[in-house]
Amino acid sequence: MNPRDERRTAQALASEIKDLARKHSGQMRFMEVCGTHTMAIHAAGLKSLFPESVKLVSGPGCPVCVTEKRFIDHAILLAAKYDACVTTFGDLVRVPGSSGSLTTFRSEGGTVRVVYSPLDAVEVAVAQSPRPTVFLGVGFETTIPTVAATLKAALARGVENFYVLPAFKTIHPPLRILAAKDDLHGFLLPGHVSAIIGSDCFSYLVDDFHKPGVIGGFEPLDILLALRDLVSMTVRGTSAIVNDYKRVVRADGNRAARDILYDVFEPADASWRGLGVIPGSGLAFKGPYTRFDAAAHFPVNVPESKDDPRCLCAAILTGSKTPDRCGLFGKECTPEDPVGPCMVSSEGTCAAYYKYGAV
């Protein structure tokens, strides 16, 4: 599409949203679950196109943001005690732990390598052999099968010094908790997580909570289309799961990817920043893959960590507060010197507000 048609399509969708909203008394509050959506929404300035009565709040779908401070502490203590090489996705290296980030740890002599793919982390391990190499396993259903497939390959290849410190999260358990909140009226569902888990599996939003959910793509027009469908259902008082990202998301998702995931992992409890421990919302190694578990293989005593009580990340991750309500935002907490993870991650809500303004 040419830019003129794109602009006209955006105008058409925005005016549909406005017309629909006029028929509705009261606020409509929707949550974009995925951090990649958060960034896309702010980068395109989409919130300026919505009427006052349509509010979009961010959810817990930024993996770095929901990872607890204690996980960073764990990684650093483990690496220091066992002289391990740490490999990680880049988003995690500047997240503050109790006494510094992975970047601090590196500046003090620790080895931390940023990788683009878990497959690269195995190559680092082979190069570092026999030194233990620990990949930091952070991510949702989009990322977890890539780690699972990597572990299958590492097992077949007999790479013996490669380990993963797991903090994986799955989206349904927290979404069930959030769906029960009266002040959330519908959900913009995560596009690439849905590519793996499918669109059918969100039916509980409708059956148990009578709330609409729309799976959206990541282009500005995709997001506007998804919002129009959310507003339309809310105004009509109906709820359904609508898939507006059919070019990528199938009703049943990607079966092969899920088979790989559940060959290697099984459900376990997980602790979320902002939400606490949620039963069955994480993953643990199973069968022959337990040998890759860095936490089990390299025991280390990790003290409880404390978050800065002034940091509002926890409330921001559950859509209860927006970053501009936080006293640290833009003052003591900036992308250059972040206090909380929502300011660190390129997909964090605070980072998005800081970079693009609180529209």
Added chain:
Amino acid sequence: MCLAVPMKLVELTGEGTGKVDAGGVKGDVSLAMIPNARVGDYLIIHAGFGIEVLDEAEAQVRLDLFRELAAATADEEDL
């Protein structure tokens, strides 16, 4: 972090691996999650893996819908 981009599969390079291209930017990817991908398919790439094959018919449906909306908006502006 769930960022993923479409790239075209241009070559099968081995068992479960392939080469992808987007506007001259090339890369090697694992096809472990999309064993049925064929050369010429557009893949959704995340962290070095193809996570899904783009459904081109559905992509066209979306474009048609947006073009229709754009055309209707143009008409309104002309009135």
